[in-house]
Amino acid sequence: MEAQPDRKTDSPKTDTKVADAIPENWVDTWAPRAARPYLRLARADRPIGTWLLLLPCLWGIALASPHVGNVLPDLKLVLLFTIGSFVMRGAGCTFNDIVDRDFDAQVARTQSRPIPSGAVPVEFAWMFLTGQALIGLAVLLNLNMFTVLLGFSALILVAVYPFTKRFTYWPQLFLGLAFNWGALMGWSAVTGNLEPAAIALYLAGMFWTIGYDTIYAHQDKEDDALIGVKSTALKFGENTQTWLYLFYGLTIVLLTVAGAFAAIGWAFYLILGLGAIHLGHQIASLDIHLPQVCLRLFRSNRDFGLLILAAIICGNLTA
Secondary structure (H helix, E strand, O other), X not given: OOOOOOOOOOOHHHHOOOOOOXXXXXXHHHOOHHHHHHHHXXXXXXXXXXXXXXXXXXXXXXXXXHHHOOOOOOHHHHHHHHHHHHHHHHHHHHHHXXXXXXXXXXXXXXXXXXXXXXXXXXXXXXXXXXXXXXXXXXXHXXXXXXXHHHHHHHHHHHHHHHHHOOOOOXXXXXXXXXXXXXXXXXXXXXXXXXXXXXXXXXXXXXXXXXXXXXXXXXXXHHHHHHHOOOOHHHHHHHHHHHHHHHHHHHHHHHHHHHHHXXXXXXXXXXXXXXXXXXXXXXXXXXXXXXXXXXXXXXXXXXXXXXXXXXXXXXXXXXX
């Protein structure tokens, strides 16, 4: 008699790969089968989101470091924010997928996500979210009290964001406000306060996020229009590149302002120029009608973020 598959581990539902994951990623290749749906729910198979959440944190830490006599970022803070970014990005994605599960089931690119595909029951997703949040809390409590309070205040933005696409064409603005909060927290974790340089850095990240997430949203615009979900991709349409010049231009201007407030060295501005070229190349290469191009350009923003981090560190060295 032929053996029957174990439904808990071998069911196709429980091991459904997500459509926009990196091919041959570590989750699909190496992770235990039982853990894969939860790692996919946390987007561990798509690390770009963790990078985009972490990098503004590292910008803030690096830009504030000279205020306490350091040229290089504090490695303990870098480690804490790396762990925190990984688990809180996972928690945010889990919450977003719980809220959006009915919409995701109607969009071709997101139907394979763990909740709409049936790989993770909603009640288990809530339990997983709670576990991630507790790890994030443990990390947060290692920081100074001002930063702890700042971290708690970000929860309002995180909670509101998944609902914004239901009532505004600007959910990318709310994502930018939430996703770059780490720039403020990174600065305050070093100094215990906030200064104009940190605010300028935060606003730069916000406009950067509006730009790259507009590119990302173009992958789903047809499905979004059918089911009534709003986005800047739908609002801007064929004028997207013009709007990107505005958002990315403001990103560069505000990064320049942040550097000036922080009295950073000349190397910062040199490397920032390379970052501006990178963003310009994104806009010039964009074809909003080709989802694979949108995804590639979206992912390339990790490189821009790393360029800005290098610019800040080199600027500190040449101050």
